[in-house]
Amino acid sequence: MFSDVEVQPSLHKVISTAASVAATVVLIRSISRDLIPDEFRYYLKLGINTIYKSISSEITLIVEELDGFGFNQLYKAAEIYLGSKIFQSTSTFRVTMPDKDTNIHTSMAGNEEMVDHFNGAQFKWIQVTQEVKSSRTSSFHGEYSTSSSSQSSIRYYRLVFNKRFKQLVFDSYFPFVIEESRKLKEQRKTLKIFTLGNEHARRYSDMDSSWSGVNLVHPATFDTLAMDGDMKKMIIEDLNMFIKRKEFYRTVGKAWKRGYLLYGPPGTGKSSLIAAIANYLNFDIYDLELTAIRDNGDLRRLLISTANQSILVVEDIDCSLDLEDRKTDQRIIKALQSTRQPHTINIVKQQHNNHKTNQVTLSGILNFIDGLWSSCGDERIIIFTTNHKDRLDLALLRPGRMDLHVHMSYCTFCGFQTLAKNYLGLTEHALFDDVKSVLEMAMATPAEIAEQLLKSEQPETALGGVVRFLKDKIMENEEKEALRIREEEEEFQGKGVQVEENKPTIDNKMSTSERVNIYV
Secondary structure (H helix, E strand, O other), rough: OOOOOHHHHHHHHHHHHHHHHHHHHHHHHHHHHHHHHHHHHHHHHHHHHHHHHHHOOOOEEEEOOOOOOOOOOHHHHHHHHHHHOOOOOOOEEEOOOOOOOOOEEEEEEOEEEEEEOOEEEEEEEEEEEEEEEEEEEEEEOOOOEEEEEEEEEEEEEEEEEHHHHHHHHHHHHHHHHHHHHHHHHHHHHOEEEEEOHHHHHHOOHHHOOOEEEOOOOOOOOOOOOOOOOHHHHHHHHHHHHHOOOHHHHHHHHHEEEEEEEEEOOOOOOOHHHHHHHHHHOOOOOOOOOOHHHHHHHHHHHHOOOOOOEEEEEOOOHOOOOOHHHHHHHHHHHHHHHHOOOHHHHHHHHHHHOOOOOOOOHHHHHHHHOOOHHOOOOEEEEEEEEOOHHHHHHHHHHHOOOEEEEOOOOOOOOHHHHHHHHHHOOOOOOOOOOHHHHHHHOOOHHHHHHHHHHOOOOHHHHHHHHHHHHHHHHHHHHHHHHHHHHHHHHHHHHHHOOOOOOOOOOOHOOOHHHHHHHHHO
């Protein structure tokens, strides 16, 4: 055994030697920087790296988060797959539970590593997160005026493995990771509805901030939807055919997407149908507000960042500022053409364009629906809703853009039966005949019928209230129609148009406008 006296000098000697070596290394490094040219040091370093690579048995693959404008699907798959295995080999990991979510999500923490085994091979994954400063510009009315610097992060995975497993990685391991991540995603998927993030995040942050999502808890299904039975069946069959035809779309050279136009009066169930489709397909919803988007470039970036197996919804497309501006442009040109002064037309058009606040154009929307950008994503459904189909530009309605036009009409007796079952648990009742006799003439929406059924839990009271409401609705409609006819007649008489009072019975069944067209 060594005494304390013997150990003490020995430890001191080791420390002194280490310090001398460190000082010598620093001195040599300093002298080499001064005496050895940069070019020589570059080639020396390159040679050392080449020698190391030639004798090293490892390969490193970089899996970046972003791929051009979109996300790298392999990165997303690895993130989900590795999140399910961290408890086995990782000491530090991230745990999150999004707002209103019931699932706990785990993933690798930044700059952590873990080891995975597959078919006798060992794979080391390293999650790398680097903070970088980026200079961004802000805009005001389309003009770049200020610039600022912000902090953002670059994320990627480093996958390290032995060279002899290279073929295994691409032929088996990566497909296995992708398939496992798909299964895990389906198991823990909670439907979400996404809307645009705040203006600052959408314009100047990364794509993750473009959309803000919350859980979709809408209970609507095709079973509870107050809609004609044949129409339900037609929509379900169309959705099933769409889901099964991936290879067919690829064979015929079309993007794997489907366009729906839902049109009809307010309260006829357009939003409920969208929720029912989402619940049926297990697809997330992206609610796109066109008036909140700056220009076509911003629109394209947002649409590209939507995920596959999703529903893109543009509600009240007829109220879009751009579509109205297009029609306004046409009216302006038509009104000024009679002046035969092209210079005047150009000035007025320029003044009109300068007052536009929304620069998203119809062509920008159409280009994503069926143009070159329509192929950026698979298994997507695009739904437009409108209360006034006649106001839409014909370019939106042609086949290939809106594949299926669904007329959401007033409540039918079939729809009423569904509502009675939903709200009262009834499949038949003595008052059903009374409802049926007045329902068609009343032109009531499913939302109006549902409101009446909510007023009482007693079937007789609730159904009696529905019958009274429908009768009042018929009287109200007749009064409105009579008022409309009087206003039209007064308008025509004010213009000097003679409207015949006593004509044959067949003529009295026509509308006022039809009679005027015949007799003027």
